[in-house]
Amino acid sequence: MDIKNVPDWILSLDEEDMEFIKKFVMNSGSLKEIAKIYEVSYPTVRIKLDRLIEKIKLSDATDNEEFIKFIKQLSIDDRINLEDAKLIIEKYKKEKGDI
Numbered sequence: 001m002d003i004k005n006v007p008d009w010i011l012s013l014d015e016e017d018m019e020f021i022k023k024f025v026m027n028s029g030s031l032k033e034i035a036k037i038y039e040v041s042y043p044t045v046r047i048k049l050d051r052l053i054e055k056i057k058l059s060d061a062t063d064n065e066e067f068i069k070f071i072k073q074l075s076i077d078d079r080i081n082l083e084d085a086k087l088i089i090e091k092y093k094k095e096k097g098d099i
Contacts (some may be wrong), residue, residue, distance in 0.1 A: 021052070
């Protein structure tokens with residue numbers, strides 16, 4: 001795949017996220033196996049996966065405007081939850097007239 005065709009959501013992930021995805025795929029998506037590899041509990045791995053899903057959804061669903069980037073980063077850093085981030089971004093877009 002040409003670097004120009006790599007989706008933005010992949011580019012927004014850090015090395016740790018990419019390594020997690022690689023291990024996840026290599027272990028056929030088994031969260032139990034991932035928990036063993038990382039030597040953590042299943043719920044801990046589930047939380048990691050949920051946060052990764054949030055990162056991808058936010059990256060996939062929004063524009064690259066500075067305000068939207070800021071809201072996305074707050075969600076990624078767990079300072080606000082995904083649903084609140086989506087509401088803020090939707091309200092912002094409505095007020096701008098994008099929706």
